[in-house]
Amino acid sequence: MTWMKSYRKELWFEIPSRRGFVNITPQVRSCLADSGIQEGLVLVNAMHITASVFINDDESGLHRDFDQWLEQLAPHEPVSQYDHNNTGEDNADAHLKRSVMGREVVVAVTRGKLDFGPWEQIFYGEFDGRRRKRVLVKIIGE
Numbered sequence: 001m002t003w004m005k006s007y008r009k010e011l012w013f014e015i016p017s018r019r020g021f022v023n024i025t026p027q028v029r030s031c032l033a034d035s036g037i038q039e040g041l042v043l044v045n046a047m048h049i050t051a052s053v054f055i056n057d058d059e060s061g062l063h064r065d066f067d068q069w070l071e072q073l074a075p076h077e078p079v080s081q082y083d084h085n086n087t088g089e090d091n092a093d094a095h096l097k098r099s100v101m102g103r104e105v106v107v108a109v110t111r112g113k114l115d116f117g118p119w120e121q122i123f124y125g126e127f128d129g130r131r132r133k134r135v136l137v138k139i140i141g142e
Contacts, residue, residue: 007035007139015129021063022124031137038112040141045104048133050094052101052125070097094127
């Protein structure tokens, strides 16, 4: 009988600006190595409703395109355009951006490696930064 293993770790980020993207693939690979899991699944999810985890290419022009596109879809200002901000918050746009970019990713683990397609990397997307936020890495398998 083979027993399924489980591994959990929180990664913490504090982006100094309001918005930003960080390639977290190296940290997820490190978690996978620490877990000892050879076959299974990795779940990586943002634990805050104004941040995102997504998979895409690690190309700076694309990241600028994401930032500009998201700001066109849900501009931060004027903050008065959002009902949510009537609560005293100023981050309604960040909630909308997170909804577009997604909460989590799941990646297959094959022979102890993240089983990516070409150019795929895992990113943390921050839309209301300047404070500490966490990302959960949960790995299950054998």
